[in-house]
Amino acid sequence: MFSYEEIKTIRNHFPSLNNQDNHRIYFDNAATTQKPVQVINAINKYYCHLNSNVNRSFNLLDQWTNNDLELSRTNMKDFIHAKYRDEIIFTSGTTESINLIAFCLSNMINKSDDIIISHSEHHSNIIPWQVLIQNKNAHLKVIPVNSEGELNLIVLKQLITKNTKLISISHVTNTFGIINPIQKLIQTAHKYKALVLIDGSQAISHISIDVQKLDCDFYVFSIHKMYGPTGLGILYGKQKVLDKFTPYQGGGGMIEQVTFNQTIFSGLPFKLEAGTPNIAGIIGTNKALTFLGNYSMIQIKHYENKLIQYAIQMLMNIHGIQIYYKNSKRTQMLSFNIEKIHYFDLGQLLNNYGIAVRTGTHCAQPIMDYLNINGTIRLSFALYNTMAEIDIFYHYLIKCLYILSYDQKHSTFKVNKFKRIRINT
Known part of the structure; x- marks a missing residue:
């Protein structure tokens, strides 16, 4: 206390x-947390003294900026106890993270497959799956809640089948703050070889997260809900799963070679981070992690x-x-x-x-x-x-x-x- x-x-x-x-x-x-002065000062320092792009040149400012960006990735890996730093993908927020996963999974979804969510999900964890199953003529199943507002895991066992490709569930519900029993859900899903995505937006600054112990396949959240800047999110994914993803977007910073006949993409994490990232936000994120790490x-x-x-x-x-x-x-x-x-x-x-x-x-x-x-x-x-x-x-x-x-x-x-x-x- x-x-x-x-x-x-x-x-x-x-x-x-x-x-x-x-x-x-x-x-x-x-909705969003207030920002500590350490985060504000770091963003201000970047724009006033270090303003440069990353992975574009070898000038000193570029190197300093790139080092700060990758330090933030490493510290985020440690914060959520991921196994590899390449499992940390920078996005614009939880919404983009879920949409990225939905897009990349689309090649793996067939007409007979289904995706499971719950009644208590945020719209950003509903709409991308609706779009996906409509495009694939697949099925969306919904886990109801019981009289205590908690996921009805008995019904989950009735919904899940060998055709279930993904279960996408919030760690903490957006409306009532209820902590879902995600450990049991993940264990059940993996018995059917289904992937599990956990929306950690309402958990990340309140509950200690260990993605390896959870054994989830994806864990996503927004930095602005954990005392960091807006416009930045984290997509954690198991390396063996992310390796199978084809790029969500095309652009600079995520390629090895481009010709008019063929493009060879970079490996993780860069193949999923097209274009100039939110550099100031990523640098500010590192200070948010430092702030939270004090407690x-x-x-x-x-x-x-x-x-x-x-x-x-x-x-x-x-x-x-x-x-x-x-x-x-x-x-x-x-x-x-x-x-x-x-x-x-x-x-x-x-x-x-x-x-x-x-x-x-x-x-x-x-x-x-x-x-x-x-x-x-x-x-x-x-x-x-x-x-x-x-x-x-x-x-x-x-x-x-x-x-x-x-x-x-x-x-x-x-x-x-x-x-x-x-x-x-």
Whole structure:
């Protein structure tokens, strides 16, 4: 558990949290995290002092930049415990990573084959597979969730067959923060020789990842959800699988030789990284890894779990509230609704008080339709959030409910509790 002074020190790394013109409480970390000054400075340094391309020439700036880029690849390999550095592919984000895999797998999918996803997937882990199976006249199967919002692995055993080529599942669900039993799923899939893709977008900065122990074939995530820059993602794939992939795109930086008759492609990782990469983002990523490396992932998870449990405890004081799957194994987020209150109205009022939450379907309409929910309010926490911020959020939540003419006679809210709160604690 972090001490008060440790959290205060962590918050001091984030300029956006200490901006005097931006007194906001940020509870939308599942969408993107704030950036520490180390990441910002590294990107600024690249553009001000090192601006150069990579793998294009032998000038000194190019060599320095290339060394920084490849150092980031090596450190990412170590961070997720991949076996080889060539298994780390830089993409523009989780969305491109999944689309890249879908494109490269298309040559391996036949009419009788199927792909399995779940009801709780983000749209970016649904649409690429819809496109693929439509183009191949293959089949898309969906694992339902049980009464606790968890994957129904009994149904999975009924869905999976020798024709299943891939199972693509989120490590942590985007809407409710539930941790899926991916280890069991991977073991089941491999018995049928099916590949497994894990979308780790909501897990990467909250759970220690060891892709070799998981034995997944692919693990993808976006850097902007782990205190790094936007516009950059990671595709981890087992080397023996990626070796079979034909390039997703063609361009510079991924070839050995080009003639009008034939092109010979480079090996991994470059054959899947056509064109000039997001160099500044990759350099900034290395600083994000350094920042995260200062803390134990177990310690982070424990602290964020305390935040979640405290938020649930506070919210349960409100009559008519529904917190979705509050007893399930979860990470840093929770979703809720309040009877007779529209989530959008409440979210807008909270925004007026400087509190950033997410409202709507969270890019996961199928699970909302499945559960007959129009949308929710989602709170998602990060390492720099505090219980004091939850107190302030709760204070203004109650105020918003009064404004919306909600009956608060069953609430245990007391105004004097909030007189001691300071936003920077």
